[in-house]
Amino acid sequence: MRFFGFHLMPYPYLPESHLSSRESSWVTLSNANFDPKLGHELYQRYLRELVYYDQMGFDGICVNEHHQTAYGLMPSPNVTAALLVPQTTGKIAVLGNAIPLRDHPMRVAEEIAMLDVISGGRIISGFVRGIGAEYHTFSMDPTSSRERFYEAHDLIIRSWTEPGPFEWYGKHYKLRNVNPWPRPLQQPHPPIWSPSQGSVETVDWAAARRYTYVQTYSDIDTVKRAFDGYREAARRHGYTAPPDQLGWSIPVYVAETDEQARREAAVHLGFLFNALMRMPKDVFFPAGYLTLTSATRVLAAKRGLGTSSMDPEQLMDRGYALAGSPETVRQRLTEFQRELGFGTFSGIFQFGSLGHAEFLRSVTLFAEQVMPALRPLAAAGDAGDAAPSVPG
Amino acid sequence: MSTATAAQGADHEERDITVRGTRIRMLTAGSPSGAPLLYLHGSGDLGTWQPALAELAQTHRVYRPDHPGFGASDDKDGIDSVHDLAFFYLDLLDEIEAPEAVVVGSSLGGWIAADLATIEPRRVSRLALVDACGVRADDVATPDMFVHSPVELAALIYNDRDLKAAAVRRARAMEHDPGLFERYLRNQIATAHLGWNPYLHDPKLPTRLHRIIAPTLIMWGAEDHLLPVGYARRWAELLPKAETAIIDDAGHLPLVERPAAALDILRTFLGTGARP
Incomplete structure (x- = not known):
């Protein structure tokens, strides 16, 4: 199994009046609440934490893109990645660029190519649509999001793989001269990852292209359904999915004892799921962001991520997060790996309002006492059928 | 081409018609020989027949289509703007063989109506804009309909306490009625597109409104909280020859909320006399 360290760069210094309200932490939470001086300290600390993953032997680190929110301070994942290139030796996964939100997808093609060339081919390129709230942030028509995503993706990949210049005449982008300088070092192009919460369309799209599919923020049943769906889609597309192509991203907290780990994690999971993710349903899922069928299901549901309060204990029990002693985390991850068959694990060790010392201890315990035992599981080259499709 | 697919209603008929290859659901009422009146619905209209339309059908042949992409009509590729929809409705007027028609538009429908009248001004004999979006008033704050839940929207749309409470109840009940909820979502998606x-206007429309030649009525609910009455003033600035009627105690849908008052004004405007 290969290991990545993910960082959300949350902004924890929110006033009590916001925390105890039902107000959205996205789009409209005033940036007057962002203190640039505290922000400076945070960025320094968070960048050190990302470098720490690399120093502790993780295969790579993950950064992401979010806008107008205290949930994460990385509106540009490529800027974050650029800062980390000279300070790290492993992979840097940009998870991902929200390509439909860009006016011009070629800017992403250029930036990722730059990062790939400068880093000596260490970049993993994630592509995402951006979450629904971000269509409010940029006042961008959510009903065209999926189309723009597919077209921007096709354009970027072609620009990386076919010598330019060529003309692109699509529905959303019309370019007379596609010819990005530089082009990527990795051939035919950097690995593509596709993070998602399990939409059937995305699972199939990623499987068809042999992209690493990364499941985020889900209970175990959903993770299993998505991974089974991916393996099935891969078979439909004529191949057996290797475990590497299945990624699981989840908040992780390791401490000396289970009791301590769960108690300390609970505070920050509560902060993450109930304060930082909080927003109204119609902001989370603007009209047309989801297909009509998914929207009917999601919007009619009484409960949901970000839109209803979630109990941290339940989050841990249902597999939204993993907390425990090194022994427990090792055991549970081994069980989950056998059950779910993933070969890429992306731990979110910094979440909520977790302090620096707790982060370092958790990552150290994980790297020293969990990771080594799990490395042989789902080693590269394993066939993907390690995970039989039986109820676990 | 038109094929009746539904039974005769008490005061209206429902049928499917095909306009240049797109099937849409059409409600009609009134004598087939009556002067045509095209009613263009608003974004939240889920396709129920409005009693006010039956009243208008006493003097006119009333056509009330579901817009393509809305209600029980099919989607149509290539409709990406209200301007595209306006062209669609000119094709519809050809389809129903109406050289000209009274066009009444509510909310989103008002925007379509005004745009249509700028393209082929002579096809519109009279134009009534009811709490219509389509233009922007810089100085009038409006809520963003796309961040509000169905329940919140219901509360913004109605002024009358009982009607508002009933609308909120219907919006809540929708959570347990997947079919209706899907229809609501489809309208929201089409409107978002x-x-x-x-936001719900075309910055170029004011540069074309001078082309409208039909006598025009701007009708507004005085207590519209979704598109406040300042927008009636904005339309009046842009259409200096139009008459304006503000209906007291009505919200965004005066024809639903205060039908008698709204119909009196509309009938007088259409030259068909006051209510008997």
Whole structure:
């Protein structure tokens, strides 16, 4: 199994009046609440934490893109990645660029190519649509999001793989001269990852292209359904999915004892799921962001991520997060790996309002006492059928 | 081409018609020989027949289509703006063989109506804009309909306490009625596609409104909280020859909320006399 360290760069210094309200932490939470001086300290600390993953032997680190929110301070994942290139030796996964939100997808093609060339081919390129709230942030028509995503993706990949210049005449982008300088070092192009919460369309799209599919923020049943769906889609597309192509991203907290780990994690999971993710349903899922069928299901549901309060204990029990002693985390991850068959694990060790010392201890315990035992599981080259499709 | 697919209603008929290859659901009422009146519905209209339309059908042949992409009509590729929809409705007027028609538009429908009248001004004999979006008033604050839940929207649309409470109850009940909820969502999606940005207006429309030659009525609910009455003033500035009627105690849908008062004004405007 290969290991990545993910960082959300949350902004924890929110006033009590916001925390105890039902107000959205996205789009409209005033940036007057962002203190640039505290922000400076945070960025320094968070960048050190990302470098720490690399120093502790993780295969790579993950950064992401979010806008107008205290949930994460990385509106540009490529800027974050650029800062980390000279300070790290492993992979840097940009998870991902929200390509439909860009006016011009070629800017992403250029930036990722730059990062790939400068880093000596260490970049993993994630592509995402951006979450629904971000269509409010940029006042961008959510009903065209999926189309723009597919077209921007096709354009970027072609620009990386076919010598330019060529003309692109699509529905959303019309370019007379596609010819990005530089082009990527990795051939035919950097690995593509596709993070998602399990939409059937995305699972199939990623499987068809042999992209690493990364499941985020889900209970175990959903993770299993998505991974089974991916393996099935891969078979439909004529191949057996290797475990590497299945990624699981989840908040992780390791401490000396289970009791301590769960108690300390609970505070920050509560902060993450109930304060930082909080927003109204119609902001989370603007009209047309989801297909009509998914929207009917999601919007009619009484409960949901970000839109209803979630109990941290339940989050841990249902597999939204993993907390425990090194022994427990090792055991549970081994069980989950056998059950779910993933070969890429992306731990979110910094979440909520977790302090620096707790982060370092958790990552150290994980790297020293969990990771080594799990490395042989789902080693590269394993066939993907390690995970039989039986109820676990 | 038109094929009746539904039974005769008490005061209206429902049928499917095909306009240049797109099937849409059409409600009609009134004598087939009556002067045509095209009613263009608003974004939240889920396709129920409005009693006010039956009243108008006493003097006119009333056509009330579901817009393509809305209600029980099919989607149509290539409709990405209200301007595209306006052309669709000119094709519809050809389809029903109406050289000209009275066009009444509510909310989103008002925007379509005004745009249509700028393209082929002579096809519109009279134009009534009821709490219509489509233009922007810089100085009038409006809520963003796309961040509100069905329940919140219901509360914004109605002024009358009982009607508002009933609308909120219907919005809540929708959570348990997947079919109805899906219809609501489909209307929201279609509206978002037309009016997400610029928000429910076309910045170019004011440069074309001078082309409208039909006598025009701007009708507004005085207590419209979704599109406040300042927008009636904005339309009046842009259409200096239009008459304006503000209906007291009505919200965004005066024809639903205060039908008698709204119909009196509409009948007088159409030259068909006051209510008997």
